[in-house]
Amino acid sequence: MIQTLPRGRVVMTANEAAACAVMLARVQAIGCYPITPQTLIVERLADLVVGRDDIEYANLESEHSMFGYVIAAARAGVRTFTATSSQGLLYAHEQLHRASRERVPLVVVNVNRAVFAPWSIEPDLSDSMSQRDTGWIQLYCSSAQEVLDSILCAYRIAETAMLPVLVCAEGFLLSHTSEVLEIPDQDAVDAFIPALHPPQEWLLDPSNPRVFSALPEPKDYFAFQRDVAEALDDARGLIETVASEFTTHFQREKVAALELVGNPEADTALVAIGTIGDSAQELVADDDNLLVVRVHTYRPFPAAELASVLAGVSYLSVVDRAPGFGSLGPLGNDVLSLDLKRVKAAANFIGGLGGADVTPATLRWALQHTRSSTQSGGVAPVYVPEGV
Numbered sequence: 001m002i003q004t005l006p007r008g009r010v011v012m013t014a015n016e017a018a019a020c021a022v023m024l025a026r027v028q029a030i031g032c033y034p035i036t037p038q039t040l041i042v043e044r045l046a047d048l049v050v051g052r053d054d055i056e057y058a059n060l061e062s063e064h065s066m067f068g069y070v071i072a073a074a075r076a077g078v079r080t081f082t083a084t085s086s087q088g089l090l091y092a093h094e095q096l097h098r099a100s101r102e103r104v105p106l107v108v109v110n111v112n113r114a115v116f117a118p119w120s121i122e123p124d125l126s127d128s129m130s131q132r133d134t135g136w137i138q139l140y141c142s143s144a145q146e147v148l149d150s151i152l153c154a155y156r157i158a159e160t161a162m163l164p165v166l167v168c169a170e171g172f173l174l175s176h177t178s179e180v181l182e183i184p185d186q187d188a189v190d191a192f193i194p195a196l197h198p199p200q201e202w203l204l205d206p207s208n209p210r211v212f213s214a215l216p217e218p219k220d221y222f223a224f225q226r227d228v229a230e231a232l233d234d235a236r237g238l239i240e241t242v243a244s245e246f247t248t249h250f251q252r253e254k255v256a257a258l259e260l261v262g263n264p265e266a267d268t269a270l271v272a273i274g275t276i277g278d279s280a281q282e283l284v285a286d287d288d289n290l291l292v293v294r295v296h297t298y299r300p301f302p303a304a305e306l307a308s309v310l311a312g313v314s315y316l317s318v319v320d321r322a323p324g325f326g327s328l329g330p331l332g333n334d335v336l337s338l339d340l341k342r343v344k345a346a347a348n349f350i351g352g353l354g355g356a357d358v359t360p361a362t363l364r365w366a367l368q369h370t371r372s373s374t375q376s377g378g379v380a381p382v383y384v385p386e387g388v
Contacts, residue, residue, distance in 0.1 A: 067095035100135025122355025
């Protein structure tokens with residue numbers, strides 16, 4: 001019996017929202033290897049594809065082969081999807097490099113989970129942050145609604161830029177937490193996401209055999225890598241355009257690179273990503289000298305946009321939910337590399353690892369730490385003390 005998708009205002013988790021978005025996008029091939037806390041996505045998709053002969057649902061033996069399956073399906077001209085978490089994403093690492101360098105328009109959801117060791121199923125961003133240089137566009141969400149909306153946008157972005165997109169959502173905090181969200185009609189999604197038409201010369205076609213990814217001369221290899229870098233650069237404007245068109249089309253605000261909350265003229269700013277960025281917005285009610293910047297598009301990194309919104313800031317706190325062993329955290333390293341001439345004191349805080357709490361009280365402590373500091377750079381991150 002074919003199940004119908006819900007419509008309008010519903011209550012569901014981010015995992016369920018992801019499954020609905022995938023079906024609304026009319027995906028034709030789904031690769032599956034369940035891993036906590038992503039499992040509910042592929043379980044729900046398994047329910048939704050029952051009785052459908054227009055969707056291939058493949059159970060694979062590992063995350064590595066799962067990525068190989070969706071890459072191959074995409075190269076045949078089919079819209080694809082898969083999802084993973086933590087060790088699964090790490091196991092597929094070499095396939096991530098392959099997908100971006102072969103310019104494969106994949107959309108993948110990563111439900112963020114801490115990585116081994118020690119063993120943990122709790123959330124942090126170590127898994128996807130460690131893949132930041134693989135050439136994938138990375139979008140980090142702070143709600144189930146943003147997960148659904150970002151997946152719909154991701155297909156537009158991926159298939160226009162011919163680059164893979166990783167949509168990230170923190171495990172349990174989003175994947176297993178229910179909220180009210182809006183699911184659009186199929187006709188509205190069809191009007192927003194056109195049919196997939198990749199370049200003919202890029203497709204795998206048995207009737208027209210070609211050699212792909214053969215051994216090139218060094219100068220040709222370099223040219224391929226430069227093309228990926230230029231495509232990521234070009235995607236900056238594309239992400240902005242798609243978000244704007246989404247807002248107009250669905251009459252619902254869609255964040256592109258950054259979400260700004262608070263006083264744009266404040267001399268103190270807090271920059272964060274994912275649910276910590278959402279929690280930080282609670283602080284502005286009691287602090288009229290604070291600007292909270294939530295980074296949604298982490299790759300390509302929105303350097304120009306951040307430099308602009310932080311140009312007048314004197315005190316800057318950057319909060320990471322992933323470590324950068326031997327260096328600043330991933331987000332902190334990127335943000336504090338900007339040429340912010342007016343910053344008097346800046347600090348990079350590492351918190352929330354393995355699901356440790358990051359509450360508004362934690363973030364107030366971080367702000368106070370920065371405001372009382374005289375250090376303008378920061379050669380080492382500040383790991384949030386236990387109990388803060």
